[in-house]
Amino acid sequence: MIGMIMFGVALFMLMIGFPVAFTFGGVALFFGIYAEGMDLFAFMPFRIMSVMQNTVLMAVPLFIFMGVVLQRTRLAEQLLTSMGRLFGGLPGGLAISTILVGALLAASTGVVGASVVAMGLISLPVMLAHKYDKRLATGTICASGTLGQIVPPSIILIILGDVLGLPVGDLFKAAVWPGVVLIGLYIIYILIMTRLKPETAPAMPEDPTRSRKQEIGSALLAIIPPLALIVVVLGSIFTGIATPTESSALGGVGAVVLAIIYRQFSFKMVWDSAADTVKVTAMVFAILIGATAFSMVFSYTGGDYLLEDWLHMLPGEQWGFIILAMVVILVLGFFIDFVEISFIIVPILAPVAEAMGINMLWFAILIAMNLQTSFLTPPFGFSLFYLKGVAPPEVKTTDIYKGIIPFIAIQIFVLALIVIFPEWFGMSATY
Amino acid sequence: AQETYTLRLAETWGPNFPIFGDTTKRFAELAEEMSDGRLRIRIDSANKHKAPLGVFDMVKAGQYDLGHSASYYWKGKVPETLFFTSMPFGMTAIEQYAWFYHGDGMELMQEVYEPHNMLSFPGGNTGVQMGGWFRKEINSLEDLQGLKMRIPGFAGEVFAEVGVSPTNIPPGELYTALERNTIDAVEWVGPALDLRLGFQQIADYYYTGWHEPATELQFLVNKKTWDELPEDLQAILKTAMRVSAYDMLVHSQHANADAWANIKEEHPNVQIKQFPKDVFQAMVKANEKLLKEAAADNELASRIIESQEEYLEKTRAYTDISTRAYLNTMAEVE
Amino acid sequence: MRWIIKLDEGLAWLSKICGWIACVAMILMAVNVFYDVVARYAFNTVSIGMQEMEWHLYSVVFLLGIPYALRTDGHVRVDVFYTNWSNRTKAWVNLVGAIIFVIPFAYLIGTYGYNFALDSYAMGEGSGDPGGLPHRWIIKSVIPITAFFIGTAGLNMATFAIRVLSGEKQYEVEHSGEGLA
Ligand code: NA
Ligand code: NA
Numbered sequence: 015m016i017g018m019i020m021f022g023v024a025l026f027m028l029m030i031g032f033p034v035a036f037t038f039g040g041v042a043l044f045f046g047i048y049a050e051g052m053d054l055f056a057f058m059p060f061r062i063m064s065v066m067q068n069t070v071l072m073a074v075p076l077f078i079f080m081g082v083v084l085q086r087t088r089l090a091e092q093l094l095t096s097m098g099r100l101f102g103g104l105p106g107g108l109a110i111s112t113i114l115v116g117a118l119l120a121a122s123t124g125v126v127g128a129s130v131v132a133m134g135l136i137s138l139p140v141m142l143a144h145k146y147d148k149r150l151a152t153g154t155i156c157a158s159g160t161l162g163q164i165v166p167p168s169i170i171l172i173i174l175g176d177v178l179g180l181p182v183g184d185l186f187k188a189a190v191w192p193g194v195v196l197i198g199l200y201i202i203y204i205l206i207m208t209r210l211k212p213e214t215a216p217a218m219p220e221d222p223t224r225s226r227k228q229e230i231g232s233a234l235l236a237i238i239p240p241l242a243l244i245v246v247v248l249g250s251i252f253t254g255i256a257t258p259t260e261s262s263a264l265g266g267v268g269a270v271v272l273a274i275i276y277r278q279f280s281f282k283m284v285w286d287s288a289a290d291t292v293k294v295t296a297m298v299f300a301i302l303i304g305a306t307a308f309s310m311v312f313s314y315t316g317g318d319y320l321l322e323d324w325l326h327m328l329p330g331e332q333w334g335f336i337i338l339a340m341v342v343i344l345v346l347g348f349f350i351d352f353v354e355i356s357f358i359i360v361p362i363l364a365p366v367a368e369a370m371g372i373n374m375l376w377f378a379i380l381i382a383m384n385l386q387t388s389f390l391t392p393p394f395g396f397s398l399f400y401l402k403g404v405a406p407p408e409v410k411t412t413d414i415y416k417g418i419i420p421f422i423a424i425q426i427f428v429l430a431l432i433v434i435f436p437e438w439f440g441m442s443a444t445y
Numbered sequence: 446a447q448e449t450y451t452l453r454l455a456e457t458w459g460p461n462f463p464i465f466g467d468t469t470k471r472f473a474e475l476a477e478e479m480s481d482g483r484l485r486i487r488i489d490s491a492n493k494h495k496a497p498l499g500v501f502d503m504v505k506a507g508q509y510d511l512g513h514s515a516s517y518y519w520k521g522k523v524p525e526t527l528f529f530t531s532m533p534f535g536m537t538a539i540e541q542y543a544w545f546y547h548g549d550g551m552e553l554m555q556e557v558y559e560p561h562n563m564l565s566f567p568g569g570n571t572g573v574q575m576g577g578w579f580r581k582e583i584n585s586l587e588d589l590q591g592l593k594m595r596i597p598g599f600a601g602e603v604f605a606e607v608g609v610s611p612t613n614i615p616p617g618e619l620y621t622a623l624e625r626n627t628i629d630a631v632e633w634v635g636p637a638l639d640l641r642l643g644f645q646q647i648a649d650y651y652y653t654g655w656h657e658p659a660t661e662l663q664f665l666v667n668k669k670t671w672d673e674l675p676e677d678l679q680a681i682l683k684t685a686m687r688v689s690a691y692d693m694l695v696h697s698q699h700a701n702a703d704a705w706a707n708i709k710e711e712h713p714n715v716q717i718k719q720f721p722k723d724v725f726q727a728m729v730k731a732n733e734k735l736l737k738e739a740a741a742d743n744e745l746a747s748r749i750i751e752s753q754e755e756y757l758e759k760t761r762a763y764t765d766i767s768t769r770a771y772l773n774t775m776a777e778v779e
Numbered sequence: 780m781r782w783i784i785k786l787d788e789g790l791a792w793l794s795k796i797c798g799w800i801a802c803v804a805m806i807l808m809a810v811n812v813f814y815d816v817v818a819r820y821a822f823n824t825v826s827i828g829m830q831e832m833e834w835h836l837y838s839v840v841f842l843l844g845i846p847y848a849l850r851t852d853g854h855v856r857v858d859v860f861y862t863n864w865s866n867r868t869k870a871w872v873n874l875v876g877a878i879i880f881v882i883p884f885a886y887l888i889g890t891y892g893y894n895f896a897l898d899s900y901a902m903g904e905g906s907g908d909p910g911g912l913p914h915r916w917i918i919k920s921v922i923p924i925t926a927f928f929i930g931t932a933g934l935n936m937a938t939f940a941i942r943v944l945s946g947e948k949q950y951e952v953e954h955s956g957e958g959l960a
Contacts, residue, residue, distance in 0.1 A: 028857045029857060029859055029860060030860065030861070030872055031856045031857060031858055031859070031860055031861025031862075031864075031869075031872060032856065032872055032873070032876040032880065033849075033854035033855065033856050033876075034854065034855050034856065034857065035845075035854055035855075036854070036876065036880045036881050036884065037876075037880065039880065039884045040876070040879060040880025040881070040883070040884055041880075043880070043883055043884050043887065052887065053508075055887040055888070055891055056506065056508055056891045056894075057494060057495075057496070057503075057508065058887065058888050058891055058892070059888070059891050059892045059894075059895035059896075059919075059922050060494065060495060060496035060499040060502070060503070060895075061495045061496065062842075062888070062892075062922055063496070063499070063895075063919070063922070064495045064496055064497075064499075065841075066834060066837070066838040066842075066918070067834055068615070069613075069615045069833065069834050069837070070615050070618060071837075072808075072812070072833060072834065072837045074841075075805060075808070075837060075840050075841065076808075076809060076812065079805065079809060167618075167621050172620070175641070175642075175643070176459065176641070177459065177460075177461070179463065179641045180641070181640070181641065181642070181643030181645075181646060182620040182621075182642060182643045183620065183624070183643040183646045183647065184643065184646075250816075253625065253626075254622070254624075254625030254626040254627045255627070255816065255820050256627065256816045256820075257614065257618045257621065257622050257627050258618060258621065259615075259618065259812075260812055260815070260816045262812075263808075263809050263812035263813045263816065264813065264816060266809045266813075267809060267810075267813045284806065285802065285806075288802040288803075288805040288806050289798065289802050291805055291840075292798060292801040292802055292805055292840060292844040292847060292848075293798075293844065293847065293848045293851060293853040294853070295805075295840055295841050295844055296801070296841055296844030296845045296847060296848040296853065296854075297848055297853050297854050297855055298841075299841035299842075299844070299845070300845050300848070300854055301855070303845075306495065307884075310495075313493050314493075318493070353492075354492070357459065357460055357490075357492030358460075358492070361460045361461040364461075393857070399855050400855075402855050402857075402858075403853070403854075403855035407862075410858055410859075410862065411856075411857045411858050411859055412859055502895075502898060505898075506894075506898075517907075518907065519907075520907045521904055521905050521906050521907035521911070521915065522899075522902045522903075522904045523902060591823040591824075593819065593825060597907070597908055598907060598908065598909075601908060601909045602909040605909045605910070610819075610823075610824065610825035611825070611827060611908065611909055611910075612819075612825045612827075612830070613827055613830045613831070613908065
């Protein structure tokens with residue numbers, strides 16, 4: 015029960031405004047010492063070490079570095095505003111460009127912290143400068159930066175493959191359509207929203223001295239260099255020259271090369287970019303370390319056994335089981351990390367689902383989609399924290415909380431579609 | 446009423462990990478049953494302690510009473526732990542169990558673990574591990590030059606000696622790395638566990654094993670915990686470890702046969718291959734050289750190597766006229 | 780008050796040094812990973828030692844970055860109420876938080892981390908992979924070192940809060956990405 019009380023206390027303490035990472039860590043400390051004694055924290059060096067040796071997470075500082083360099087050299091701005099110009103008088107062009115860049119990043123990595131922060135650095139200042147509504151802008155960035163969870167390659171699919179004993183390749187293939195549909199619906203949402211409220215996402219101002227054709231021509235020209243960088247990063251992954259993690263280093267070095275080409279390079283620029291990267295990276299990893307202390311205390315005080323007991327009470331009939339399982343995962347996603355959920359919950363649900371004849375591939379995609387949503391749900395959605403960490407001070411946590419709601423609704427809608435019409439996504443519900 | 450003991454076990458594997466995880470569950474059940482509930486074993490998988498390769502340290506420090514892992518993972522900490530899992534071109538499972546229980550194996554293993562305040566016991570065998578998934582066929586030593594392969598530990602060193610570039614890739618990126626030719630080959634375990642990672646979808650050549658002919662897992666016991674247990678419970682623990690280890694060997698045979706039947710049926714692209722003779726000859730030589738290096742300036746390591754070599758020679762002579770002779774006969778009859 | 784100011788500035792300087800080391804590690808890490816890809820692709824060589832150096836550097840980046848980010852108020856806060864509070868209230872939140880959360884947390888990680896690294900040193904632990912790096916205790920000792928500097932940065936948070944309470948300093952822009960990029 016301690017685990018549950020701890021959630022409540024952490025929630026309350028977070029609201030006071032002390033840094034998130036140390037609130038998690040500090041609350042864990044009190045409950046941990048109270049329930050198990052100091053020695054429980056002898057596990058912490060091992061947990062920190064496992065973050066240190068998790069080389070997939072190396073993509074976080076490397077992607078952030080790429081984002082910072084692109085931002086400092088104004089190349090990112092150039093890319094996004096040019097893409098926005100291609101949409102001409104259409105409002106929402108920047109937001110749609112952001113979603114597309116997010117989709118590209120998602121296809122190149124599966125590390126959410128990396129893409130949310132990189133997108134926040136690249137596109138939030140541009141959108142705000144063009145008078146975008148803060149909520150629309152932050153919602154778009156969080157949602158598109160989190161796409162990496164479902165769009166392959168994806169860490170969550172690999173973990174689920176491991177836990178459920180499914181081939182990773184099958185999972186990757188099955189996740190493509192749900193990812194595409196999600197991206198499509200985000201764009202449609204932006205189109206509808208901006209039709210209804212054009213002031214939330216103003217169109218890029220047109221240059222009256224130039225024709226539409228010239229306008230498109232110069233926009234295309236401006237897109238090429240930063241786009242080439244993205245192609246290099248993605249290309250290196252798709253051709254196997256680099257692993258997804260390594261490609262992020264190619265991106266960082268590539269951004270510096272672009273800066274040289276555009277005469278924006280200076281050693282000071284590189285050093286300042288490194289300093290920003292260190293700060294933001296530390297912010298992300300401090301949260302991970304605080305959260306690992308939190309989940310350690312949660313599970314060593316019996317929280318995991320309590321959850322298991324609850325899960326065994328789920329109904330034994332297929333639709334009831336699926337719907338309740340999805341609701342449980344969604345609600346837990348408000349509070350616990352997706353890795354914890356995969357490892358605590360999924361091994362319990364899997365045999366039950368299998369016994370019902372449920373297609374495990376379909377079940378896995380449902381869980382992945384659901385866990386992706388958990389990154390976005392207030393109050394503990396990590397993507398929201400990450401974006402807040404790089405946003406200018408006029409963007410409040412509450413703006414981000416409110417901005418993400420429509421995107422959560424879209425995710426739940428797509429989840430429902432996959433539940434009801436699996437065949438639309440090339441799957442079947444049962445064997 | 447008699448005192449009950451709750452022992453905490455940390456395993457290197459994730460929750461519900463097939464075969465390996467079944468072994469600890471079986472061990473816990475056996476210990477509880479045999480002790481009529483006086484022994485209770487609580488198993489924490491890697492998702493809980495988050496330190497799959499910290500099991501050694503955690504049992505040593507007494508943070509856990511028991512561990513389930515593989516001895517060769519500790520070679521970076523204690524070089525002599527390498528020898529108690531499986532050695533390239535070494536003994537088969539039955540031969541190695543004979544060495545443990547009737548040769549000097551157990552004694553030597555305790556000598557290695559005692560300074561670290563632990564006891565170690567055999568913890569289940571996978572049988573012969575497969576040599577790995579290759580995307581290109583290996584026809585000569587030439588084909589191995591610069592070949593990028595995920596193969597850790599001592600076997601990696603042997604491969605490195607003959608020209609392979611062993612490469613570290615996080616498990617989460619292995620599939621993608623092999624699919625996109627970032628690496629050329631992957632060594633994992635055997636059909637039952639490899640099937641889950643999906644390598645059969647992206648690599649056509651499945652090589653037979655040589656590097657880990659009998660991978661033995663291990664149970665670790667904190668010495669202090671052990672000494673505090675009454676003698677009858679110690680005996681029960683020993684028996685439960687031995688029985689669950691044997692069960693794992695049998696289970697591995699069964700699950701691998703099942704998985705292999707599945708691969709043959711559903712992935713006709715997969716071909717079983719054996720490295721050519723010159724490759725093996727080079728690897729045998731490399732292995733001898735590395736063992737000599739390991740034995741140099743290490744009295745304990747050289748005693749272990751000597752014991753294994755002597756035992757292998759004698760036991761293999763018998764295997765030759767029994768199991769091998771029988772399999773040869775069968776091959777001719779068929 | 781004078782010594783508080785001295786102490787505050789001294790502690791800030793410690794966090795800055797951590798940040799400086801982390802920045803160097805950041806640049807080296809990008810170069811290291813880039814080099815490994817090029818070496819593998821262009822020269823067809825793989826060095827496990829260089830591959831391990833990647834995560835060694837990456838660990839230094841995020842670990843030593845934590846105290847650095849603490850001084851620059853780079854750690855994200857939920858600012859539902861915090862924004863609207865006075866400097867005094869903010870100072871109390873930070874003072875109490877530093878004393879009951881940050882410093883004890885750093886103390887525990889530091890003591891257990893020290894034993895963790897010491898054990899590794901005693902065993903002469905190195906990499907188990909061919910061509911891997913020796914002396915694992917060095918990278919493991921970054922954990923207690925970081926904990927120590929998180930502790931000093933926590934103390935720094937408290938000294939700064941005291942300066943704010945005395946009216947001598949104020950929280951400028953309440954954090955977030957300000958000063959970043
Ligand atoms: Na992805
Ligand atoms: Na293996």
